[in-house]
Amino acid sequence: MSTYKSNDYIVQSVEESPLPIGYEEIEKAAKDILSPKAFSYISSGAGAEETARKNKNAFQRYSIIPKLLNDVSELDTRISLFGNTYPTPFILAPVGVLKLADDQGDLAVTRAASKYDIPFIQSTVSSFSIEEVGQSGDGPKWFQLYWTSLEDVSYSFVKRAEEAGSEAIVVTIDTVTLGFREKDLSYGYSPLADGYGQGNFESDDVFLSTLAEVNDSTIVDGIIKQINYPALNWSHIKKLKRMTSLPILLKGVLHPEDALQAIHCGVDGLIVSNHGGRQLDGVISSIDALPEIAKVVNGKIPVLFDSGIRRGSDALKVLVLGADAVLIGRPYVYSLAIDGEKGVSQFLANFLQDFSSSMVLAGVKNIKQLKQMKIVCG
Numbered sequence: 172m173s174t175y176k177s178n179d180y181i182v183q184s185v186e187e188s189p190l191p192i193g194y195e196e197i198e199k200a201a202k203d204i205l206s207p208k209a210f211s212y213i214s215s216g217a218g219a220e221e222t223a224r225k226n227k228n229a230f231q232r233y234s235i236i237p238k239l240l241n242d243v244s245e246l247d248t249r250i251s252l253f254g255n256t257y258p259t260p261f262i263l264a265p266v267g268v269l270k271l272a273d274d275q276g277d278l279a280v281t282r283a284a285s286k287y288d289i290p291f292i293q294s295t296v297s298s299f300s301i302e303e304v305g306q307s308g309d310g311p312k313w314f315q316l317y318w319t320s321l322e323d324v325s326y327s328f329v330k331r332a333e334e335a336g337s338e339a340i341v342v343t344i345d346t347v348t349l350g351f352r353e354k355d356l357s358y359g360y361s362p363l364a365d366g367y368g369q370g371n372f373e374s375d376d377v378f379l380s381t382l383a384e385v386n387d388s389t390i391v392d393g394i395i396k397q398i399n400y401p402a403l404n405w406s407h408i409k410k411l412k413r414m415t416s417l418p419i420l421l422k423g424v425l426h427p428e429d430a431l432q433a434i435h436c437g438v439d440g441l442i443v444s445n446h447g448g449r450q451l452d453g454v455i456s457s458i459d460a461l462p463e464i465a466k467v468v469n470g471k472i473p474v475l476f477d478s479g480i481r482r483g484s485d486a487l488k489v490l491v492l493g494a495d496a497v498l499i500g501r502p503y504v505y506s507l508a509i510d511g512e513k514g515v516s517q518f519l520a521n522f523l524q525d526f527s528s529s530m531v532l533a534g535v536k537n538i539k540q541l542k543q544m545k546i547v548c549g
């Protein structure tokens with residue numbers, strides 16, 4: 172739903188569902204269902220979890236100042252990105268190994284997201300292949316790329332994503348090696364070891380032919396070796412730009428100079444993100460990084476945001492601070508664990524209702540008005 176009477180939407184009933192309403196309750200319910208290892212992998216951050224905590228606390232420092240008496244009886248939540256119009260400013264963040272939460276993993280999520288025409292960003296380390304996800308649900312799909320040391324594997328994934336109908340390629344730049352995740356290490360947990368993150372690799376002829384070349388006995392060994400790639404640099408991004416006509420976004424941008432360099436290299440969009448506090452511990456919260464990046468980018472390319480979105484009012488804040496679209500991460504993963512496709516669908520219904528109510532109460536009727544709202548920090 173993109174344009175609607177705000178009242179109609181607000182009175183829409185919420186289906187009976189085991190999914191709790193508030194984020195903290197959703198997290199608690201997921202903890203009861205998932206194995207301790209799986210819950211720890213999804214919920215934890217790197218190191219002492221300082222950045223994970225900052226992501227949470229920083230939101231509370233920003234306060235919106237509503238401007239009222241603006242006849243908000245009709246809402247329009249549409250946005251345009253890269254020539255496509257989407258009914259809401261929301262996108263589902265790439266999350267690997269989703270089978271850990273539910274057998275249907277990415278397929279269940281795409282089906283739920285399709286109901287709302289919300290793009291789903293499929294991870295490189297997804298449980299299902301690009302082709303399987305491409306055929307699941309009729310909603311928009313984007314593809315997230317973890318660069319591989321054997322460049323032809325990266326290009327093979329991009330080509331497959333193009334052929335499967337992906338609308339954009341998201342290159343994650345903050346994970347050239349995995350963060351030091353203390354909880355996972357204490358559990359002896361490695362995200363790829365259980366085989367849930369190899370949907371794209373086991374179906375890729377180019378990758379399979381490299382296994383012998385690099386002397387790897389298993390697919391998992393091959394993936395781990397190839398996606399740890401600290402040599403990644405701007406020349407790869409420039410080359411990728413020449414290899415595909417799809418828009419390219421960089422995910423994990425926190426420094427304004429990286430944002431400017433990305434524009435210089437012809438990148439089409441940025442995602443301000445600290446990976447939900449899972450990579451370098453101690454980095455700035457995403458919401459604190461956003462205003463300066465939005466300022467230097469100055470509308471030249473879209474700026475997207477993730478890390479810490481839990482409720483409609485969180486999304487309102489980052490849109491006011493300069494984001495053009497907002498990625499949702501952990502909340503949909505927990506909802507998937509609790510009630511599969513229905514859980515994700517119910518979560519999205521609640522989240523969209525919360526966002527609409529927030530717009531109404533803030534006194535704005537469309538995203539353009541929302542971006543002009545007043546916000547203070549302190």
Ligand SMILES: Cc1cc2nc3c(=O)[nH]c(=O)nc-3n(C[C@H](O)[C@H](O)[C@H](O)COP(=O)(O)O)c2cc1C
Pocket residue numbers: 212213214264265266267294295296315343422444445446447448449477478479480499500501502504
């Ligand atoms: C379990 C899990 C797996 C993730 N896998 C990926 C991934 O494969 N690729 C990627 O770019 N980001 C991945 N992320 C990071 C998310 O895309 C996103 O940046 C993060 O979840 C945002 O933080 P939030 O969930 O706390 O809002 C993952 C996050 C989680 C929680």
Ligand SMILES: CCCCCCC(=O)C(=O)O
Pocket residue numbers: 267296346349362363395398399446449
């Ligand atoms: C060896 C790299 C695995 C990446 C796993 C997915 C991810 O990004 C995460 O945050 O976890």
